[in-house]
Amino acid sequence: MTMGSDPNVAARNQKKGSDPFLWVRRNLFSGWKNTLATLVIVTLLWKLALPFLDWALVKAVWWSPDASSCRKAGAGACWALIADKHRFMLFGTYPYDAQWRPALASLIFVVLYVVSAIRACWRPWLALVWLGGLAAIGVLMWGGVFGLRYVENERWGGLALTLLLATFGIALAFPLSILLALGRRSTMPVIHWLAIGYIELIRGVPLISLLFMASVMLPLFLPEGVSIDKLLRAQIAMILFAAAYLAEVVRGGLQAIPRGQYEAAQALGLSYWKMMGFIILPQALRISIPPLVNTFIAFFKDTSLVLIIGLFDLLTTIKVSLTEPKWSGYGVEAYLFAAAVYFIFCFAMSRYSQALEASLAAAQSRAPAKEAA
């Protein structure tokens, strides 16, 4: 079977055999086209991947506080930049001796993500765990109580700020998005068109324009004497942005619920809100979880755009580290580090979403046949 003619067969052929020689023959050297492809790729890897590993690992400079070893001829990647500036990269201008607080806050975020990922924890008490966790994060970041020094949010930065923007953005956008999705499916024309107008308007423009709007136009919208700080303005823009995208995901879930569910709920005499709250939304949201996680990944990546309006998120702190004269010219190393941090978070979430999708699909297929819209 040649490449591209029948992928299903191709996928099956790729199964591992027990005999390694048989496996190599079947997967790398079956036919002249396959052999040629294997040889070309091995040559390319030899020419490109080996020098890269040489640069990134063998000749790399791991420790050099004044960057002198990096400047020597023949030196490879200058990871010393990360070693020297990692505190600033991760925590921004947060007071140095209090940086355990954003570190602990970031850890709480990760714990909250992990707990929410476990299906056994999808219980009402999870909401309380989130409330408690977010409150603890607020206390840690701001301080001012329990003997913690007050730190104004202009000084927050780095990874903690990225996690903060992403998590609060999605958490606060979610209720709004459910209302928007219900509005879009509403039979009342005014509500229907208002929801469509909002969703399409936000989805039609780039996030940058919304962030610009938040940073230069929002102050004009407010009555005199009222001002909101930069971080909150950006957060509001991100919530409004995320709500439109999440609304489309929720709408997808709503559309997949068969009509009979609505009719049965109405036959029982449930009101609109009871029908939605007890019958439709629990089912719709459950099937929307994998695409919701994907939206969260996209949103997590998009938080890096706050760099453009001058907030100190992870990418900004990394970029600012390069302005120090001794580290200038090591952008490739710095951005590889940034890429690695973002990758760890996004890849873990995308793997989780795939696994969840598979297990939910398996659960669905055991249920009586349903018509998917």
Add this chain to the structure above:
Amino acid sequence: MQLSLRDARFRALVFQVVALGAVLAALAYLVSNTVTNLEARKIASGFGFLAREAGFAIGETTFIAYNAADTYLRALAVGLANTFRVALLGVVLATIVGTIVGLARLSPNWLVSRLATLYVEVLRNVPLLVQLFFWYAMISENLPGPRAALKPLPGVFLSNRGIALPTLVTESAHAWIFGAFVLGLLLAWRIAVWARRRQARTGRQFHAFWAGLAISLGLPLVVFVGAGAPFELQVPALAGFNFSGGATLTPEFAALLAGLTIYTAAFVAEIVRAGVLAVQRGQFEAANALGLHRGLTMRLVVLPQALRVIVPPLTSQYLNLTKNSSLAVAIGYPDIVSIANTAINQTGQAIEGIAIIMAVYLTISLSISAFMNWYNKRIALVER
């Protein structure tokens, strides 16, 4: 109709009136605040500033000549042209790269499919902005200066000043060659129509594709040879500290194009793969059973079904690429957002500037969605 809140229709009416009223009231409140604030800050609103002299230089222009003495309107037009240039090239390249990677993921060769998977997983899980900075740092910091420029192909120079490419020295004969190409395409189209009609009438087949290919490429070739094969390249040459002659892609443009292409290609690859996998095995077998050979199976059975799955998400990726080109502002490529941003900073006309940006992108988005809806209707499954 009884006017009672127990009546569903009356309740719906009240609810809609209240919702509309609340939205309008909120808008009125924001507008009145804005007007008061603008008066307090003595900012004149309106688009009058567009006719004023911009007074800033733009690093690179597409088709539209520009200098600092031109108006803001012209500067914005240059920005829009730059946005279209990078978006169109990005869409074409991302489709090509994405299709290759997507098909490679389905390859029976273990190395090929694993490398393609690695490409997709790594690139779609790293923010585009990080990738743009990475490519920009690669070009501006790590490539050698013009004197020691890399030469991957003869006449092509890679340096920290960008990519210098050879250009064709245009002659009048080239216009004729292009004309011959267009004529060839028209003829090929006529042949295809004729062949389809004849096949429908008589059942006899005609290799319309190959005939069309031969005509649309053959005609220009005949003109080319007939005109004495005019082919001269203007190769960039080092002059002082930079290249002159040929065409130069600036580091900003090159980084933006590379970043957008490589990032979007990862998403396109997944779409292509899903589209091909969506065609059921039975379809291949049925086509084989009907005696269709492989090319016809692909063209008549697999592609029409795969495209129905591929095209809608693909268009939304094109739209994403266009919106993502607004990140140009972060690496200093003068696209529409970057120019509007400069105009906002110089004139203080924030509302107008942002309105222009939003209007531009909304127009693009809505036209693409309108096309999408039309296309979806055209290819929708006609079920019993």
